[in-house]
Amino acid sequence: MEFKEAKNKFVQTWGALGSQWGINKTMAQIHALLMVSNEPISMEDVMEELQISRGNASMNLRALMDWGIVYKEYKAGERREFFTAEKNLDELAVKIARERSKREIKPALKVLKEVSSIDSNATEEERHFVDQTTKLYDFVLKADNMLEKATEFKDNWLGRLVIKIMK
Amino acid sequence: MEFKEAKNKFVQTWGALGSQWGINKTMAQIHALLMVSNEPISMEDVMEELQISRGNASMNLRALMDWGIVYKEYKAGERREFFTAEKNLDELAVKIARERSKREIKPALKVLKEVSSIDSNATEEERHFVDQTTKLYDFVLKADNMLEKATEFKDNWLGRLVIKIMK
DNA sequence: TTAAAGTTTCAAAAATAAATGAAAGTTTAT
DNA sequence: ATAAACTTTCATTTATTTTTGAAACTTTAA
Numbered sequence: 512m513e514f515k516e517a518k519n520k521f522v523q524t525w526g527a528l529g530s531q532w533g534i535n536k537t538m539a540q541i542h543a544l545l546m547v548s549n550e551p552i553s554m555e556d557v558m559e560e561l562q563i564s565r566g567n568a569s570m571n572l573r574a575l576m577d578w579g580i581v582y583k584e585y586k587a588g589e590r591r592e593f594f595t596a597e598k599n600l601d602e603l604a605v606k607i608a609r610e611r612s613k614r615e616i617k618p619a620l621k622v623l624k625e626v627s628s629i630d631s632n633a634t635e636e637e638r639h640f641v642d643q644t645t646k647l648y649d650f651v652l653k654a655d656n657m658l659e660k661a662t663e664f665k666d667n668w669l670g671r672l673v674i675k676i677m678k
Numbered sequence: 679m680e681f682k683e684a685k686n687k688f689v690q691t692w693g694a695l696g697s698q699w700g701i702n703k704t705m706a707q708i709h710a711l712l713m714v715s716n717e718p719i720s721m722e723d724v725m726e727e728l729q730i731s732r733g734n735a736s737m738n739l740r741a742l743m744d745w746g747i748v749y750k751e752y753k754a755g756e757r758r759e760f761f762t763a764e765k766n767l768d769e770l771a772v773k774i775a776r777e778r779s780k781r782e783i784k785p786a787l788k789v790l791k792e793v794s795s796i797d798s799n800a801t802e803e804e805r806h807f808v809d810q811t812t813k814l815y816d817f818v819l820k821a822d823n824m825l826e827k828a829t830e831f832k833d834n835w836l837g838r839l840v841i842k843i844m845k
Numbered sequence: 846t847t848a849a850a851g852t853t854t855c856a857a858a859a860a861t862a863a864a865t866g867a868a869a870g871t872t873t874a875t
Numbered sequence: 876a877t878a879a880a881c882t883t884t885c886a887t888t889t890a891t892t893t894t895t896g897a898a899a900c901t902t903t904a905a
Binding site: 566570 | 863866867872
Binding site for chain 2: 604626
């Protein structure tokens with residue numbers, strides 16, 4: 512396999528993976544492209560390389576910046592803006608985890624708390640509902656905390672130990 | 679909030695959460711419904727409760743069974759089939775993690791290995807590509823292993839300790 | 846057997862999500 | 876101030892994913 516082919520395959524695969532995990536395909540592809548580029552890329556280049564429209568490129572680059580995993584760069588003497596990706600993978604994981612937690616898990620937790628707090632527990636059916644949603648709330652909360660804490664592992668001796676044992 | 683309203687809200691929320699994480703909405707909703715039901719539910723009931731077609735119900739129940747998180751049950755003297763969800767949340771998490779790893783992460787790892795193994799490293803650009811995809815491969819592999827090992831935590835004293843510390 | 850009760854399949858329709866592109870908006874150099 | 880270079884927005888179009896529903900299939904009881 513030659514370089515260009517490999518690069519393309521990587522971008523496609525990363526895009527597919529993204530869309531299976533609820534991140535839009537183009538967003539993931541742009542990210543992939545920036546990840547493996549050794550130098551900043553202009554919007555024009557992104558459009559060209561992925562064969563997408565200006566609007567699409569603009570919106571998804573913006574989204575990536577909102578997530579904090581892509582940065583704008585200015586080159587001296589250049590009018591255009593260039594983009595680079597966060598290349599430190601631990602940092603990347605932290606930011607993605609935080610963002611998804613904030614956007615999706617936290618709101619879901621709120622609802623779980625609400626629905627598990629109804630006072631009606633007259634019937635067996637209702638008791639089971641309250642019991643099960645309460646357990647779910649505790650579980651999701653714990654998982655969310657783990658995600659958060661896991662992101663602190665990298666600078667943390669215990670974390671390293673745990674990872675070593677788990678490996 | 680009364681019971682019926684709470685139940686509905688829970689089903690809707692679980693459905694939305696599912697679709698944000700790449701699991702189709704109806705599949706997640708059916709799962710939610712079964713999770714909070716204290717007794718087995720027939721396909722007819724699922725259709726009725728979620729207002730979906732027979733085909734849709736059938737396909738998604740099948741998918742849930744393929745994931746191993748919903749079971750068929752037979753009631754004595756009843757022709758129809760009934761369904762129940764895995765209600766143990768640790769077990770549920772294990773099965774979802776295994777399934778997604780198998781379906782999505784493993785294939786992605788295969789591609790990452792391939793593209794990071796191209797022998798061309800003539801230019802700076804190519805060297806950076808190989809370097810970055812190699813790191814990504816290692817990272818994803820490690821994350822995948824963690825997911826797998828994390829699923830063994832529940833029966834494991836060290837795991838409990840770690841969770842306690844992380845909490 | 847056979848027919849009733851139930852389940853699955855899959856081509857077509859509907860719903861949803863994403864992409865386009867042209868117009869509006871910015872910024873910068875002169 | 877203005878015009879060139881570039882970016883953003885968003886109504887419309889396009890692509891993708893999900894759902895439907897009717898026909899085919901399977902199972903069971905008589």
